[in-house]
Amino acid sequence: MLTVNGQRLWNSLMDMAEVGATAAGGNCRLALSAEDFAGRALFADWCHQAGMSLDTDAIGNLFARRAGRTPQAEPVVMGSHLDTQPAGGRFDGTYGVLAGLEVVRSLNDAGITTDRPLEIAVWTNEEGARFTPAMLGSATFCGVVPLADALAIEDAQGISVATALAGQAGNLPLGRRFAAYFEAHIEQGPILEQAGLPIGVVTGGQAICWLDVLVSGRPAHAGTTPMRLRRDALFAASTMISQLEQLANAFGPHGLVTVGQLLIPGASRNTVPGQVRFTVDLRHPQDAQIHAMEESTRRVLQQLAAQRGLTVNIQQHWFSAATPFDRDCIAAVRQAVTALGYPHQEMVSGAGHDAIHLARHCPSAMIFVPCVDGLSHNEAEDALPDDLRMGADVLLGAVLAQAGGQTIPTVSSWASST
Amino acid sequence: MLTVNGQRLWNSLMDMAEVGATAAGGNCRLALSAEDFAGRALFADWCHQAGMSLDTDAIGNLFARRAGRTPQAEPVVMGSHLDTQPAGGRFDGTYGVLAGLEVVRSLNDAGITTDRPLEIAVWTNEEGARFTPAMLGSATFCGVVPLADALAIEDAQGISVATALAGQAGNLPLGRRFAAYFEAHIEQGPILEQAGLPIGVVTGGQAICWLDVLVSGRPAHAGTTPMRLRRDALFAASTMISQLEQLANAFGPHGLVTVGQLLIPGASRNTVPGQVRFTVDLRHPQDAQIHAMEESTRRVLQQLAAQRGLTVNIQQHWFSAATPFDRDCIAAVRQAVTALGYPHQEMVSGAGHDAIHLARHCPSAMIFVPCVDGLSHNEAEDALPDDLRMGADVLLGAVLAQAGGQTIPTVSSWASST
Structure with missing residues (x-):
C-alpha cells in the first residue's frame, strides 16, 4: 500500500x-x-x-x-x-x-x-x-x-x-x-x-452553546452584615458552577461544560459580592443533547437563584449546531x-x-x-x-x-x- | 435625666x-x-x-x-x-x-x-x-x-x-x-x-483574618479536553467557596466569611481555567474562634484540592486580633x-x-x-x-x-x- x-x-x-x-x-x-x-x-x-x-x-x-x-x-x-x-x-x-x-x-x-x-x-x-x-x-x-x-x-x-x-x-x-x-x-x-x-x-x-450569566444579589459590608442577612452573589454562583460540573457528568462522556470567565464587578476584599458575571461553554456532538444541556443549565441556575432570593439572567451569546x-x-x-x-x-x-x-x-x-x-x-x-x-x-x-x-x-x- | x-x-x-x-x-x-x-x-x-x-x-x-x-x-x-x-x-x-x-x-x-x-x-x-x-x-x-x-x-x-x-x-x-x-x-x-x-x-x-488563596490546576481547551482529563481550577474553587459558606454556618451566628475577590488569570471563555486566585475574609469577635476558622479553612481547602489532584496555596495576608x-x-x-x-x-x-x-x-x-x-x-x-x-x-x-x-x-x- x-x-x-x-x-x-x-x-x-x-x-x-x-x-x-x-x-x-x-x-x-x-x-x-x-x-x-x-x-x-x-x-x-x-x-x-x-x-x-x-x-x-x-x-x-x-x-x-x-x-x-x-x-x-x-x-x-x-x-x-x-x-x-x-x-x-x-x-x-x-x-x-x-x-x-x-x-x-x-x-x-x-x-x-x-x-x-x-x-x-x-x-x-x-x-x-x-x-x-x-x-x-x-x-x-x-x-x-x-x-x-x-x-x-x-x-x-x-x-x-x-x-x-x-x-x-x-x-x-x-x-x-x-x-x-x-x-x-x-x-x-x-x-x-x-x-x-x-x-x-x-x-x-461538536455543537457549541455559549451562555452569559449574571447573578444579582446585594452588595454588603463584609464586617457588618450577618450571614443570614446576606444575598451573596458569589456564594450563589459557586453553587451554580458546582452544579454545572455535575451536569457535565450527567451528559457524559461527550457533554463538556466550561466556565472560563468569572467577574465580580467592583470586587473588593471586604465587600460581599452583589453581582457576579460568568460564562458557560456547553458542547456536545449531538444537537438534541446540546439543547437538553442548555435547558438543564437554565433550570438549575434559576432554581438555585430562587432558593437564595437572588436573580439570575441567562443570555445565549452564541450557538453553533453540530x-x-x-x-x-x-x-x-x-x-x-x-x-x-x-x-x-x-x-x-x-x-x-x-x-x-x-x-x-x-x-x-x-x-x-x-x-x-x-x-x-x-x-x-x-x-x-x-x-x-x-x-x-x-x-x-x-x-x-x-x-x-x-x-x-x-x-x-x-x-x-x- | x-x-x-x-x-x-x-x-x-x-x-x-x-x-x-x-x-x-x-x-x-x-x-x-x-x-x-x-x-x-x-x-x-x-x-x-x-x-x-x-x-x-x-x-x-x-x-x-x-x-x-x-x-x-x-x-x-x-x-x-x-x-x-x-x-x-x-x-x-x-x-x-x-x-x-x-x-x-x-x-x-x-x-x-x-x-x-x-x-x-x-x-x-x-x-x-x-x-x-x-x-x-x-x-x-x-x-x-x-x-x-x-x-x-x-x-x-x-x-x-x-x-x-x-x-x-x-x-x-x-x-x-x-x-x-x-x-x-x-x-x-x-x-x-x-x-x-x-x-x-x-x-x-472583631478579629479579622485575611487569606490569599491560589488554586492551581491545568489550563486546557474547552472543546478538546474530556471532563475526566481536566484539572479545572474554577470547578475546584467553586467547591471550596461553597464549603466556606458552610464553614460560616458552623461558626455562626458570629462567624463571618466573605470571598470578595476572585480572579482567573488569562481567563478566556473557551479555556478551562488553570489557575484561580481568591481572597477570604474571616471575622469573629473571639480570637480563639478566628484561629479555629482559619485552621478549618486551610484544612478544607487542602482536602478539596487533594481530592481533585490540584494544589492550593494559602497565604495569610493580614491578621487583626479582636x-x-x-x-x-x-x-x-x-x-x-x-x-x-x-x-x-x-x-x-x-x-x-x-x-x-x-x-x-x-x-x-x-x-x-x-x-x-x-x-x-x-x-x-x-x-x-x-x-x-x-x-x-x-x-x-x-x-x-x-x-x-x-x-x-x-x-x-x-x-x-x-
Whole structure:
C-alpha cells in the first residue's frame, strides 16, 4: 500500500518552522503578515518544484493544483492554514498543509496520476489572532461571511484585511465546487495520546452553546452584615458552577461544560459580592443533547437563584449546531486507516477548523494525530514524527480513494512504513 | 435625666453636609482636601461659639477642648472623623464628631461643668480613601504608625500627607493620656434596623483574618479536553467557596466569611481555567474562634484540592486580633442607655473605627445607631433624626459618668426626650 515519506514531511515541517520562529521554539506568523507571506512563498516554491500550479481567490486563500486525468472534474482538496497564534506552535494548521504537499510528492514519486485534480488549500486567517472571526478565509469561501464584510475587517492597528492582502488576492472564484475536502490536523487535545492511538477518524464537529450569566444579589459590608442577612452573589454562583460540573457528568462522556470567565464587578476584599458575571461553554456532538444541556443549565441556575432570593439572567451569546462530516469521506478515512493497520478511534473535533465550514459546502472529513500533552496554541506545541507520518499515510489513502487513483496493495506492518 | 437637643444636632449635620455636597445627596470631603479643611473650619467655628479651644497634633488630628473643674485631669474624649469616601454619606464619622459637639452644647445649656476636661477629636484620614492605610490619624496618635512614616504616605497624585497638611499640623503631643474615649457612629450594617432597636452598645471589634488563596490546576481547551482529563481550577474553587459558606454556618451566628475577590488569570471563555486566585475574609469577635476558622479553612481547602489532584496555596495576608472595649466604658454606655430607657442590644463592631486604635491606648467604647438599609460608604447613606438624637443622649450620659458631672435624674419615657 502506498505510503508517504515521513522524513521528508518532518524536514518540511521543520523548514517551515524557521519562518517566524520564536525564541521559545514556537512560531509567530500572524495572518497576512510578512511572516505569513514568507511561509506561503516557501510553500509555493515547494509546490512549483512538485509540478503544481498556484492561484488565489479574493480573500487570499491559496490553492496549489496538481492536474488529474479528467481536468474538468471537481478537485479533491486537502488543506488547512499556515497562519499561527502570536505565540503559536509548529504544527497547528501547518501540518494539514504540508501533509497535503507530502501526499502530492509521494504520488509524484510513485508516478501516479489521479482521475480528479488534487488541490492543497491554504486558508486565510484561520487563527483569528489578527482578524476576528477565526476561520475567515474558509468562511468567506463557503459564503458564511460576505466578501465585502471580510475585506473590511480591521486588526487592532486599524489595518483592514483588504489592505493587508497587499495585492496578493487573486481571481479564483469563491465557492468553487470540490469533490471532497480532507483536513489532517493535530488533535489539540489529550484523547489520542491518553489512549495511545496515532490516528483519530473525525466524524464531525461538536455543537457549541455559549451562555452569559449574571447573578444579582446585594452588595454588603463584609464586617457588618450577618450571614443570614446576606444575598451573596458569589456564594450563589459557586453553587451554580458546582452544579454545572455535575451536569457535565450527567451528559457524559461527550457533554463538556466550561466556565472560563468569572467577574465580580467592583470586587473588593471586604465587600460581599452583589453581582457576579460568568460564562458557560456547553458542547456536545449531538444537537438534541446540546439543547437538553442548555435547558438543564437554565433550570438549575434559576432554581438555585430562587432558593437564595437572588436573580439570575441567562443570555445565549452564541450557538453553533453540530457539524456531521460526510459519510463517504469518513468511510474513506476509515478504510485507509484500516487498510494501513494503524490503531485508531473515531472522535469528534472539539476545536474549530476550516473543515467545519467546508463540511457545509462539500463532502468533508478530518484526520487527527496526537499532540504531546494535548498542548496547542502554545510555543511548546509538539507532535511525534511517526504520528505525523501515519496521519499523512491515511490522508494519502483517503484522497486516492476519492480522487480515483491506483489500486492500493496492503502492507503487513504499519511500523515499517517510512 | 439630661438629654441633648435633637433638632440642633440634625441641623448641624445638615449644615456640615453642605460642605463637599455631591449632586446625588452625599458628601465628598477627601482627607486633607480643601473640602475637608472647610468642614474642619465650620466645626471649629461652632466649637469657638460653644466656648471651646482648639489645637492640632503633628498628624493634623484636631482637638476641641472644654475646660473641666480639674484642669490637670486627663480628659474624657469624644470623636470620630470628618473626612469621607469619594462618594460618601452625610453621617459616617461626621455623626460622632457632631454628637460630641451637641453633648458640649447641651452641657452649656444646662450650665454643667464636669470634673474632667472634655475633648472632641477629629481624626485625620479615617476613611483611607485618599491615603492608605485607613484610620491613619488615630493610628499615628496611638503609636501604631510612626509619625515620619505617616507623613511620607502619598496619595495617587504623589502628594504626601506632610504636603497635604499645608501648615495645619500643630504641637499637641501625640499619645496624650485620655481618661476615656467614646465614639458614636452609624452602625454601617443592618443589625439594629432589622431588630428595630435605636442603640447598639458596642463591646469591641472583631478579629479579622485575611487569606490569599491560589488554586492551581491545568489550563486546557474547552472543546478538546474530556471532563475526566481536566484539572479545572474554577470547578475546584467553586467547591471550596461553597464549603466556606458552610464553614460560616458552623461558626455562626458570629462567624463571618466573605470571598470578595476572585480572579482567573488569562481567563478566556473557551479555556478551562488553570489557575484561580481568591481572597477570604474571616471575622469573629473571639480570637480563639478566628484561629479555629482559619485552621478549618486551610484544612478544607487542602482536602478539596487533594481530592481533585490540584494544589492550593494559602497565604495569610493580614491578621487583626479582636479588640475588646473597656469594661468600665461599656458599663457607662450600658447604664446610660438603661437609664434613658432606650431599646438596645450589645454588639460588636464589624467595621474598622478610630476607637479600635484608641482601645489599645485608653479605656474606650462605642455607641451605634441604625442607618437606613444598613447602607454606608454610599451617597444614599441615611439615618433617622430620632435615632441620632438617642445616640447622642447615650453619649452624653456615658461622658458625664466618666467625666464626673451632675447627678442625672431619670425620665419616664425615651420617646419624649427632644
